[in-house]
Amino acid sequence: xxxxxxxxxxxxxxxxxxxxxxxxxxxxxxxxxxxxxxxxxxxxxxxxxxxxxxxxxxxxxxxxxxxxxxxxxxxxxxxxxxxxxxxxxxxxxxxxxxxxxxxxxxxxxxxxxxxxxxxxxxxxxxxxxxxxxxxxxxxxxxxxxxxxxxxxxxxxxxxxxxxxxxxxxxxxxxxxxxxxxxxxxxxxxxxxxxxxxxxxxxxxxxxxxxxxxxxxxxxxxxxxxxxxxxxxxxxxxxxxxxxxxxxxxxxxxxxxxxxxxxxxxxxxxxxxxxxxxxxxxxxxxxxxxxxxxxxxxxxxxxxxxxxxxxxxxxxxxxxxxxxxxxxxxxxxxxx
Numbered sequence: 056x057x058x059x060x061x062x063x064x065x066x067x068x069x070x071x072x073x074x075x076x077x078x079x080x081x082x083x084x085x086x087x088x089x090x091x092x093x094x095x096x097x098x099x100x101x102x103x104x105x106x107x108x109x110x111x112x113x114x115x116x117x118x119x120x121x122x123x124x125x126x127x128x129x130x131x132x133x134x135x136x137x138x139x140x141x142x143x144x145x146x147x148x149x150x151x152x153x154x155x156x157x158x159x160x161x162x163x164x165x166x167x168x169x170x171x172x173x174x175x176x177x178x179x180x181x182x183x184x185x186x187x188x189x190x191x192x193x194x195x196x197x198x199x200x201x202x203x204x205x206x207x208x209x210x211x212x213x214x215x216x217x218x219x220x221x222x223x224x225x226x227x228x229x230x231x232x233x234x235x236x237x238x239x240x241x242x243x244x245x246x247x248x249x250x251x252x253x254x255x256x257x258x259x260x261x262x263x264x265x266x267x268x269x270x271x272x273x274x275x276x277x278x279x280x281x282x283x284x285x286x287x288x289x290x291x292x293x294x295x296x297x298x299x300x301x302x303x304x305x306x307x308x309x310x311x312x313x314x315x316x317x318x319x320x321x322x323x324x325x326x327x328x329x330x331x332x333x334x335x336x337x338x339x340x341x342x343x344x345x346x347x348x349x350x351x352x353x354x355x356x357x358x359x360x361x362x363x364x365x366x367x368x369x370x371x372x373x374x375x376x377x378x379x380x381x382x383x384x385x386x387x388x389x390x
Contacts, residue, residue, distance in 0.1 A: 062112065064189040064217045069105035071185035072098045072224075075178045082174040085167040088238070089157035090231040090250040091174070093150035097227055097258060098178075100146040101220050104138040108213050111135065115308060125349065128308015129273070135212035136269040142220070143262035150255030154248050161244030168239055175232045182228060186221035193218060208279060211309035212269060223261040227254045278304040278312055282344045286314060289343035295332035297321055297357055304347075313349040314340060319357030329354060 076098035083091040111134025119126040164171065193214045197205045206215040234250015237243075278286065283304065290296050302316035318336070323329040337350045 062109070062213075064185075064192045064214055065105050065108050065112075067188040068185040068217050068221060069102060069109075071181045072102040072105065075181055076102060078174045078177065082167075082171045085170050086164045087162070088164055088171050088235055088247055089153045090234040090247050090254065091171050093153050093251045093254045094175075094178070094227060094231045096149050096153075097146050097224065097254065100141055101224060103145075104141055104216070104220065107134045107138055107141070108216060112213065125307045125313070126311070128311050129306075131212055131309060132269055132272040135216055136266065136273060138216055139262050139265035139269055142258055142265065147255050147258035147262055150251055150258060152255075154252035154255055157244060157248035157251055161248055163242040163244050164235065164238055164247070171235045172232070172239070175228055175235065179225065179228045179232075182221060182224045186218075186225060189214060189217045189221050206264075207268060210272065210276065210306050212272065215268065216265060219261050219265060223257055227257055230254050230257065272306070275305050277306070278314075278344070278347075282312070282347075285343040286340055286347065289339040290316065290318065290336055292339055293335060295320065295336050300355060300357060307349060310346050311349065312344065312347045313351075314347050315351040315353075317353045317355050320354045322356075 076095055079091055079095035079098055082088070083095050108131075111131045114134075115127050115130045117127045193205065196214075200208065202218075206218065209215050230250050230253040232250075234247045234253070237246035237250075277283070286304070287299060287302070290299055290302075297319040300317040300319055302314065304315075305313045307313050320329065320332065323332070333352050333354065336352060340347050340350055
């Protein structure tokens with residue numbers, strides 16, 4: 056994804072959530088509504104999360120070091136995972152606790168009754184602006200994918216995180232408005248507790264979704280099918296390679312893909328000719344998939360027998376396995 060697009064969505068969400076958090080806290084102090092308190096903490100958590108995403112993006116830009124030779128690109132995934140933890144604990148679990156506390160003492164809203172409604176309506180408008188920005192930036196890279204597939208397949212975590220947070224925030228505001236509104240109409244504080252509980256369940260579900268998706272990125276994902284097909288086509292597009300024996304890909308960060316492949320090459324008269332051919336193949340791969348920045352190609356001679364055996368190498372060029380060497384030595388000694 057575009058790093059600038061992700062940053063723009065994060066900044067928009069941060070600005071909206073800081074303003075929303077302040078107004079919600081004021082409304083809570085004036086009314087004592089548990090829904091308002093849950094939404095206040097939710098906005099504080101979201102603001103902190105956007106700060107974490109900005110920090111992760113900044114730290115991921117550090118240059119590679121001998122200790123971390125592939126750079127720090129995947130640090131963005133770590134901060135996205137921390138966001139999921141914060142949303143689960145500070146957002147979801149706190150809201151559920153507050154709902155339990157409110158249910159034990161379900162007092163109605165007796166003063167400043169218009170304040171929570173006005174604040175929630177204003178918050179919905181501000182959150183809608185943030186959500187609209189996230190949608191606009193996501194559409195630039197989403198293509199024809201569905202929203203579910205985009206969130207599940209995106210390698211850059213920032214936009215999916217902001218999308219889910221903003222979506223959860225809007226639904227949570229509707230839940231809070233429902234709880235507060237019913238409390239004002241019925242003078243029964245249990246509706247406030249119910250709205251708070253719904254907010255808590257919603258945040259827990261969103262946090263779990265983020266954790267599952269970010270965990271997959273942390274473990275290491277390979278190239279998507281379209282990029283994989285493009286790489287395979289680029290490798291075999293010239294006479295330098297007869298076929299791919301086997302290949303693996305891995306995202307080192309949202310915008311950096313590693314490609315490692317064993318390739319079957321035709322007979323060469325010199326090492327210089329072989330090296331020149333490999334460099335040509337690497338250039339084709341980078342032209343086809345620009346994020347393929349780290350490429351390792353191992354030349355070999357294709358063997359159908361080796362492929363059937365599943366060794367992934369040519370039988371007559373393969374190094375002897377220890378057990379084979381041991382058998383040969385024992386056979387010679389036995390004779």
